[in-house]
Amino acid sequence: MEQLKAVITGVGAYYPEDLLTNEDLSRMVDTTDDWIMTRIGIKERHILREKGKGSAFLGAGAVNDLLRKTGTKPDEVDLLICCTVTPDMHFPANGNLISDLAGIKHAFSFDLNAGCSGFLYGLITAAQFVEGGRYKKVVLVGAEKMSAITDYTDRATCPIFGDAAAAVLLEPSAEGYGVLDHIARSDGSGWVHLHMKAGGSLKPPTIETVTAKEHFIYQEGQVVFKHAVSKMADISVEIMNRNHLTADDVAWLVPHQANMRIITATGERMGLPASKVMVNIQRYGNTTSATIPLCLYEWERQLKKGDNLILAAFGAGFTWGAIYLKWGYNAGE
Numbered sequence: 001m002e003q004l005k006a007v008i009t010g011v012g013a014y015y016p017e018d019l020l021t022n023e024d025l026s027r028m029v030d031t032t033d034d035w036i037m038t039r040i041g042i043k044e045r046h047i048l049r050e051k052g053k054g055s056a057f058l059g060a061g062a063v064n065d066l067l068r069k070t071g072t073k074p075d076e077v078d079l080l081i082c083c084t085v086t087p088d089m090h091f092p093a094n095g096n097l098i099s100d101l102a103g104i105k106h107a108f109s110f111d112l113n114a115g116c117s118g119f120l121y122g123l124i125t126a127a128q129f130v131e132g133g134r135y136k137k138v139v140l141v142g143a144e145k146m147s148a149i150t151d152y153t154d155r156a157t158c159p160i161f162g163d164a165a166a167a168v169l170l171e172p173s174a175e176g177y178g179v180l181d182h183i184a185r186s187d188g189s190g191w192v193h194l195h196m197k198a199g200g201s202l203k204p205p206t207i208e209t210v211t212a213k214e215h216f217i218y219q220e221g222q223v224v225f226k227h228a229v230s231k232m233a234d235i236s237v238e239i240m241n242r243n244h245l246t247a248d249d250v251a252w253l254v255p256h257q258a259n260m261r262i263i264t265a266t267g268e269r270m271g272l273p274a275s276k277v278m279v280n281i282q283r284y285g286n287t288t289s290a291t292i293p294l295c296l297y298e299w300e301r302q303l304k305k306g307d308n309l310i311l312a313a314f315g316a317g318f319t320w321g322a323i324y325l326k327w328g329y330n331a332g333e
Ligand code: UT7
Pocket: 030, 031, 032, 035, 036, 039, 040, 116, 155, 156, 157, 159, 220, 221, 222, 223, 224, 225, 228, 257, 258, 259, 262, 286, 314, 315, 316
């Protein structure tokens, strides 16, 4: 009998309607549409402006969409994992809040923080539960309100990030579809280049930390860029080689959407034409844990049962990795 694999059987998403365009940003900081498009590749991002709503609200929207689309009853869900760097609160976990908002009562839930590699790490983690045979329906959601930790006076970071959530349903398959291989790495010494300075136990919040803007994303863009380009491309090529996949065998690269130049470099190293690389960064920006499932959501109708997908990400930690998965359904059937 074939080994159980975790296969994605549905995708849902939710993003706020309000847009923050490059024109809007050029009135807030010293920047231009041309600079942002050339250096990052983003035109607009969605922003959650409603007071009293955080990333759990976005995540619940994505999970509700997923449950509706897949005809799954909340009580059927065994486990929910939320990947986020912007939970509503330090505790309880966003996963607990999202489960409550979505009416999921017979599951356990927790959060996973791996920076921009959150969804990728989450998929590796969720797959273990499914492959073990005990968990039949696992919801994995990436939910981020990046606008809550973005300094809109810092022109080097504020054009990058956006708010969104997207979720997938994972179920067991013995037919050879699903998550077939993964490679993941982390290097905590990279923290100095990308982190939030205060608000944790190392440096609890004070008037001084707020005044010094230490509750926002701190990023040394060039250093992070250099690591991201090489690590994401290397690990994507490594997983292709390890599984004897040529560029022709790969139907899609699903890359984390941090910078168009990183995405292009990864696709080129893998020998893929641009037509096989999912890119929606221009409309959402970097939504951290939500980028990869948001791509799957937008491309769902083009994906065919049996397609070979490579998912790749790099993010704060540093964290990075790649997943080889065989897509398991034709949408609409
Ligand atoms: O997803 C998690 C991981 N994160 C990433 O993967 C992000 C990786 N880093 C990046 O994507 C890029 O480094 C950035 C988009 C953050 C910055 O792009 P860059 O090409 O590395 O720009 P830079 O920091 O080298 O800055 C080049 C110039 C500087 O001016 P000078 O010193 O050459 O006069 C900056 O001050 O561009 C200037 N600059 C801007 N100019 C116009 C920085 N931000 C802006 C801006 N508008 N928004």
